[in-house]
Amino acid sequence: MTTGAWLCLFAPLLGAVLILLGGTRIPRVVAGWISTTSVFVAFAGALWSFFALRAASGHIGRISSAWTWVQAGNFKVGLSVLVDPLSTMMMLIVAGVGGLIVLYSIGYMDGDDEERRYFAYISFFVFSMLLLVEGGNLLLLLVGWGLVGLSSYLLIGFWHDRPSAVAAAKKAFVMNAIGDATMALAFFVLIAHSHSLEFGASFATAGQLSPTAVNLVALGLLGGAAAKSAQIPLHTWLPDAMEGPTPVSALIHAATMVTAGVYLIARTHPIFEQARTVELVAAGMGTLTLVVAGLIALVQTDIKRVIAYSTMSQIGYMFLGAGVGAYANGMFHLMTHAFFKALLFMTAGVVIHALAGEQDIRKMRGIGALMPWTRWAFLAGALALVGVPPFSGFFSKDSIIAAALHDHWYGVVMAIAALFGAFLTGLYTFRLYFIVFPGEPSAFVREHHHAHHGKEGPLTMLVPVGILAVLAVIGGWIQLSPFWHPLTTWLEPAARTLGVAVPTNTQEAIASVAAVLLGLAGIGVAYGLYGTDRLVVPKLPAVQRALEHKLYFDEAYDALFYRPAAAFATWVRRDFEEPVILATGPDLGEGTLELGEGVRRLQTGLLRTYVLFLGTGVAIVGVVFMAVR
Amino acid sequence: MLGPGVAWYLGVAAFLFGTGALGVIVRRNPIIVLLSLEIMLNGGNLALIAVARHAGNGAGQIFALAVMAVAASEVCVGLGLVVAINRKRLDLDIDKLSELRG
Numbered sequence: 001m002t003t004g005a006w007l008c009l010f011a012p013l014l015g016a017v018l019i020l021l022g023g024t025r026i027p028r029v030v031a032g033w034i035s036t037t038s039v040f041v042a043f044a045g046a047l048w049s050f051f052a053l054r055a056a057s058g059h060i061g062r063i064s065s066a067w068t069w070v071q072a073g074n075f076k077v078g079l080s081v082l083v084d085p086l087s088t089m090m091m092l093i094v095a096g097v098g099g100l101i102v103l104y105s106i107g108y109m110d111g112d113d114e115e116r117r118y119f120a121y122i123s124f125f126v127f128s129m130l131l132l133v134e135g136g137n138l139l140l141l142l143v144g145w146g147l148v149g150l151s152s153y154l155l156i157g158f159w160h161d162r163p164s165a166v167a168a169a170k171k172a173f174v175m176n177a178i179g180d181a182t183m184a185l186a187f188f189v190l191i192a193h194s195h196s197l198e199f200g201a202s203f204a205t206a207g208q209l210s211p212t213a214v215n216l217v218a219l220g221l222l223g224g225a226a227a228k229s230a231q232i233p234l235h236t237w238l239p240d241a242m243e244g245p246t247p248v249s250a251l252i253h254a255a256t257m258v259t260a261g262v263y264l265i266a267r268t269h270p271i272f273e274q275a276r277t278v279e280l281v282a283a284g285m286g287t288l289t290l291v292v293a294g295l296i297a298l299v300q301t302d303i304k305r306v307i308a309y310s311t312m313s314q315i316g317y318m319f320l321g322a323g324v325g326a327y328a329n330g331m332f333h334l335m336t337h338a339f340f341k342a343l344l345f346m347t348a349g350v351v352i353h354a355l356a357g358e359q360d361i362r363k364m365r366g367i368g369a370l371m372p373w374t375r376w377a378f379l380a381g382a383l384a385l386v387g388v389p390p391f392s393g394f395f396s397k398d399s400i401i402a403a404a405l406h407d408h409w410y411g412v413v414m415a416i417a418a419l420f421g422a423f424l425t426g427l428y429t430f431r432l433y434f435i436v437f438p439g440e441p442s443a444f445v446r447e448h449h450h451a452h453h454g455k456e457g458p459l460t461m462l463v464p465v466g467i468l469a470v471l472a473v474i475g476g477w478i479q480l481s482p483f484w485h486p487l488t489t490w491l492e493p494a495a496r497t498l499g500v501a502v503p504t505n506t507q508e509a510i511a512s513v514a515a516v517l518l519g520l521a522g523i524g525v526a527y528g529l530y531g532t533d534r535l536v537v538p539k540l541p542a543v544q545r546a547l548e549h550k551l552y553f554d555e556a557y558d559a560l561f562y563r564p565a566a567a568f569a570t571w572v573r574r575d576f577e578e579p580v581i582l583a584t585g586p587d588l589g590e591g592t593l594e595l596g597e598g599v600r601r602l603q604t605g606l607l608r609t610y611v612l613f614l615g616t617g618v619a620i621v622g623v624v625f626m627a628v629r
Numbered sequence: 630m631l632g633p634g635v636a637w638y639l640g641v642a643a644f645l646f647g648t649g650a651l652g653v654i655v656r657r658n659p660i661i662v663l664l665s666l667e668i669m670l671n672g673g674n675l676a677l678i679a680v681a682r683h684a685g686n687g688a689g690q691i692f693a694l695a696v697m698a699v700a701a702s703e704v705c706v707g708l709g710l711v712v713a714i715n716r717k718r719l720d721l722d723i724d725k726l727s728e729l730r731g
Binding site for chain 2: 603604605606607608611612615
C-alpha cells in the first residue's frame with residue numbers, strides 16, 4: 001500500500017529531474033511526454049494505494065518512514081508518507097486531474113520557446129502537491145506547502161519577459177509566504193507543547209493545550225490555509241495568477257494549490273475542533289469570500305479572471321463546509337470542483353488558443369458557432385459549476401449548504417449567504433457563456449480564428465477536455481446525501497463529520513431545492529441580460545467601479561503596507577544610509593590604506609629579521625604562559 | 630639510572646639550540662645558515678630523547694626520528710636552493726635575496 005504512495009510521490013520528481021538533466025539533448029515533444037508519463041505513473045501509484053487501502057481492514061491508514069530526517073534532542077521527524085482515506089483521495093485527484101492537465105499542456109504549449117522548462121516545472125509542481133498531501137507529519141506537509149508556493153511562483157512567472165507576469169508571480173509568492181509564516185508559528189507552538197509534529201501525537205495533545213495555545217495554533221493554520229486557498233483577506237494573488245499559461249491556471253485552480261487549504265483543515269481537524277471559534281471563523285471567511293468573489297466575477301471581462309473569481313467563490317464553499325465540520329462534504333466539493341474547474345479552464349484555453357491568445361470576452365462573441373464541441377464541453381462545466389442536477393456540482397454544493405443550515409443561527413446566516421452565492425454563480429457563469437459562445441461570430445472572431453487541421457484543437461488538448469467533460473457530468477453521482485454516501489463513509493476514519501453538521505432530510509431537501517432554483521434563476525437573469533436584450537444591465541456606476549477595482553483590496557494593501565514600507569525605506573536611505581554608511585565608507589578605506597603604508601616597513605625582505613621576530617614572538621608567548629600558570 | 634641527570638642533557642640541548650639560532654641570525658652564507666638549522670634541530674632532538682629516557686616513554690624517540698626525516702628533506706630543499714642560486718651566478722649571500730621587501 002505504501003509502495004504505491006512512494007511511487008506516486010517520486011514519479012513526478014523523477015520526471016522533472018530527467019527533463020532538467022536532459023536539457024537540449026531531448027526534443028521538446030519528448031519533454032512533454034516524459035512529464036505526462038511521470039504524472040500518470042503517479043496516478044497509477046495512487047490507484048495502487050487506493051485499492052490496497054480498500055482491501056485492508058478498517059482502512060485506517062498507515063505511515064511509512066524512509067529515514068529519520070531531522071533529529072534534535074527528543075524532537076524527531078522522519079521522511080515518511082501517510083496513506084489514509086483522506087490522502088489517497090487527494091492523491092487520486094492531484095495525480096489524475098493533474099495528469100490530464102499536463103497532457104493538455106502538450107498541445108497548448110506547442111511552439112513555445114521554453115517548453116522543456118515548462119514541463120520540468122509542472123512535474124515539480126505535481127510532486128510538491130503530492131508531498132503536501134502525502135507527507136506523514138506536519139513538517140513534511142509544510143515542506144510540500146512551501147514547494148507548492150515556489151513552483152506556483154515559477155509557473156505564474158513562466159513568461160518572464162512580461163512584466164505583469166513577473167509582478168503576479170511575486171505577489172503570489174509574497175501572499176503565500178505570509179501563510180507559510182503563520183503556519184510555521186503554529187507549528188512552533190505545537191512543538192513547544194507536544195515535542196512532536198507527528199499527526200497522531202500533535203492531535204492527541206491538542207486536547208490538553210490551554211485554550212489560548214490551541215486557538216493560536218488553529219489561527220496559524222487558518223492563516224496558511226487562507227493564503228494558499230485565496231480566501232479573503234489573502235486572496236489578491238489568485239486573479240493576478242492568471243498571467244501564467246492557461247494549463248497552469250487549470251492546475252492551480254483545480255488539482256493543486258488552492259485546494260491545499262481545504263485539505264489542511266480536514267487533515268488537522270482535531271486541532272480545529274478544539275478551537276471551534278476559529279473553525280467557525282474559517283467558515284465565515286469562506287462565506288464572505290464566496291459572496292464577494294461572486295460579485296466581482298460579475299464585472300470582469302477577461303475570460304480567465306471570471307473563472308478565477310469563480311474558483312475563489314467555490315473554495316469559499318469548501319471552507320464553509322469544512323468550517324462547520326462537514327469535512328467530507330468539503331472534500332467532495334473539492335473533487336467535483338477539480339473536475340469542472342479544470343474543464344472550464346481547459347475549454348477557455350482551447351478558445352484562447354484558437355484566437356491566438358485573446359482573452360477579452362467582449363471580442364469572443366459567437367465563437368461557439370465555430371467550435372461546437374468546445375461549446376458543449378464548456379456548457380457541461382458551467383452547469384456543473386452552477387449545480388444544476390444531474391451535473392456534479394449539484395451533489396456536492398447543496399450538501400455543504402445543508403450542512404451549514406444545521407449549525408445554529410450563524411449557520412443559517414451562512415447558508416443564506418451561500419444560497420445567494422449560488423444565484424451569483426448562475427449569473428456570472430452564464431454571463432460568460434452567453435457573451436462568449438452563442439450568436440453570430442463577431443468580426444474579430446472571424447478574422448482571428450484559425451482552426452487546427454480542421455479541428456478545434458490538437459488531440460492532446462481535446463482528449464483531456466472530453467474526459468473531464470464526462471467527469472464533470474457524472475463525477476457527483478458517487479454521493480447523494482442522505483440516501484447514498486460512500487464518500488463520507490470512506491473518509492470517516494480520517495475526518496469524521498461533526499454531529500452538528502449532519503443535516504436532517506428536510507434541511508437537505510430545502511437546501512437542494514433552494515440552491516437549484518436560485519442557480520436556475522441566475523441562469524435566467526443572465527439569459528435575459530446577455531442572451532437576449534429583454535433585460536438591461538442596471539446602471540450603477542459606483543457599484544460597478546467598486547467591483548471592477550475588486551473592492552479596492554489591492555489599493556488598500558498598497559496604502560497599508562507598501563507605501564509605509566517604501567516611505568520608511570526612503571527615510572532610512574536619506575537619513576541613515578547616505579550620511580552614515582556612505583559617508584564613513586571612504587574614510588574607512590583611506591584609514592586602511594594609511595595603516596598599510598605604516599605596516600609595510602616591517603617587511604624588510606631580510607631572513608634574519610623574520611627569524612628574530614619569530615623568536616621574539618615565541619619567547620613572549622612562552623613568558624606569558626609561564627606567568628599565567 | 631646511570632650517568633648525569635636530565636638537567637644536564639637539557640642544558641646541552643639548549644646550548645646547541647642557542648648556537649644554531651645565533652648562526653641563523655648572524656651568518657650570511659646560506660650553507661652556514663643551513664648547518665646552523667641542523668644544529669638547532671639536533672638540539673631539539675637531544676632534548677626529546679633525554680626527556681623520553683627520563684620519563685621511560687618511547688614516544689620522544691619516535692618524535693626524534695620524525696624530526697630527522699624532516700631535517701633530511703629540509704636539507705634537500707635547502708641545498709637545492711643553494712645550487713639554484715649558484716647556477717644563476719648570484720652571490721651566496723642571503724641578505725642580497727631581499728626582493729620581498731615591502
